[in-house]
Amino acid sequence: MNPEDLDPETAAVLAAVSVTPADVVECVPLAGGTYNSLLRVVLRDGRRWVVKRPLSAGGGSTLRYEHDLLRGETEYYSAVRDMPGVPAPRLVHVETGGEPPVVSGLVMTECPGVPWHEADASLTPGERKRLREELGGVVARLHTATGPGFGYPARPFGPPAADWRRTFTTMVDAVLDDAVRYGVRLPRPVAWVRDALAAAGDVLTDVTRPALVHFDLWQGNLLLDGAPGARTLGGVIDAERMFWGDPVAEFVSLALFGDIERDDAFLTGYAAAGGGVTFTDSVRLRLHLYRCYLYLIMLVEAVPRRYSPEQRAWTRQHAGGHLAVSLDAVASALTGRSRSRH
Numbered sequence: 330m331n332p333e334d335l336d337p338e339t340a341a342v343l344a345a346v347s348v349t350p351a352d353v354v355e356c357v358p359l360a361g362g363t364y365n366s367l368l369r370v371v372l373r374d375g376r377r378w379v380v381k382r383p384l385s386a387g388g389g390s391t392l393r394y395e396h397d398l399l400r401g402e403t404e405y406y407s408a409v410r411d412m413p414g415v416p417a418p419r420l421v422h423v424e425t426g427g428e429p430p431v432v433s434g435l436v437m438t439e440c441p442g443v444p445w446h447e448a449d450a451s452l453t454p455g456e457r458k459r460l461r462e463e464l465g466g467v468v469a470r471l472h473t474a475t476g477p478g479f480g481y482p483a484r485p486f487g488p489p490a491a492d493w494r495r496t497f498t499t500m501v502d503a504v505l506d507d508a509v510r511y512g513v514r515l516p517r518p519v520a521w522v523r524d525a526l527a528a529a530g531d532v533l534t535d536v537t538r539p540a541l542v543h544f545d546l547w548q549g550n551l552l553l554d555g556a557p558g559a560r561t562l563g564g565v566i567d568a569e570r571m572f573w574g575d576p577v578a579e580f581v582s583l584a585l586f587g588d589i590e591r592d593d594a595f596l597t598g599y600a601a602a603g604g605g606v607t608f609t610d611s612v613r614l615r616l617h618l619y620r621c622y623l624y625l626i627m628l629v630e631a632v633p634r635r636y637s638p639e640q641r642a643w644t645r646q647h648a649g650g651h652l653a654v655s656l657d658a659v660a661s662a663l664t665g666r667s668r669s670r671h
Contacts, residue, residue, distance in 0.1 A: 339368060339380055342434040346422045348372065365399065365569065369439060377439040378421060392630055393503040397483035398569045399432035404482040405568035406437065408474045408541055415470055416440060416552075417565050431483075440564025442552030449548060451557060458594040463562050464551065465598025468579060471565075472604060474541035476573030493574055494533035497618070500572075501526050504625045511632040515625070516653035522625075526618060529659050532611045533618070539573035544623070546582045576604075577612055578619040586651050589616075614662050617655040624652035 335343070335350050355371035359379070368380045381399065409417045417440070424434035452460070479496040480489040486503055490496045505519050515522060545567060554563025580589040589595065590608055599606065606612065627648035631641050
């Protein structure tokens with residue numbers, strides 16, 4: 330894309346920080362965004378920015394939690410701005426518009442590196458272990474941030490609840506309503522899922538501090554920088570799914586379709602940086618609840634985002650299969666409790 334071909338909306342966002350198309354030497358669309366569009370912009374003075382805007386200015390078909398999604402990303406980068414040792418973009422400009430106002434665009438600094446999953450095959454076991462320890466330390470520092478209340482900053486479901494149990498139950502109910510709205514077939518009936526997750530919700534009362542949770546820390550949102558053998562974590566990006574809640578929820582995407590308890594290197598780095606987690610029965614059950622939530626999002630969003638048949642099949646196999654496993658684990662925990670009472 331030539332700088333003079335910048336679309337009017339992007340040009341307007343850049344104009345808000347006194348940048349004209351003549352100041353731009355490179356503008357390249359970035360792959361990977363499924364909800365928002367990403368554009369790398371390189372200026373004549375060497376600054377490298379990323380411009381992020383919704384794919385559909387008119388809103389389009391979305392999940393309920395996705396209302397004003399960029400507001401959460403704005404809050405995330407603001408919260409981590411002064412954290413030492415946390416490689417995250419810095420906000421340059423936040424564009425708002427509409428009534429009530431929503432965040433319609435972000436300009437942020439570009440973090441160096443390539444997505445972890447693109448470099449993972451070239452990592453030695455020792456380098457991968459060192460990077461997972463480094464990541465554990467970064468996540469522990471991120472989790473020290475405390476929010477003003479539980480839930481999504483954009484308040485897509487109305488005023489936030491005062492406690493995590495009610496907040497998370499509302500989040501689950503919303504994505505299940507989306508499943509019904511979009512006709513998504515789940516591995517268990519919607520009513521069964523709703524009742525089972527609600528019945529297990531008492532363990533959520535153990536969570537009393539609304540910690541900063543990215544909730545999408547799979548390898549695609551972690552950038553590795555540097556030469557082979559000397560790589561470091563260059564960026565933690567794409568925080569649009571963030572919420573204030575239980576830091577245990579973070580472990581789901583960090584071990585997507587896996588078990589964080591087996592990631593000794595990550596847990597070592599997490600503990601060394603002050604992150605505290607003991608895998609009690611409560612923590613393990615909460616992990617299953619959060620896995621269910623993420624897998625539900627993955628299954629439901631495939632419809633409004635118009636996944637290809639191949640993408641849908643992959644999502645049904647992996648997200649759907651692991652959702653069934655976690656739902657069975659929740660049901661088993663509930664059965665065990667019932668037996669212990671008799």
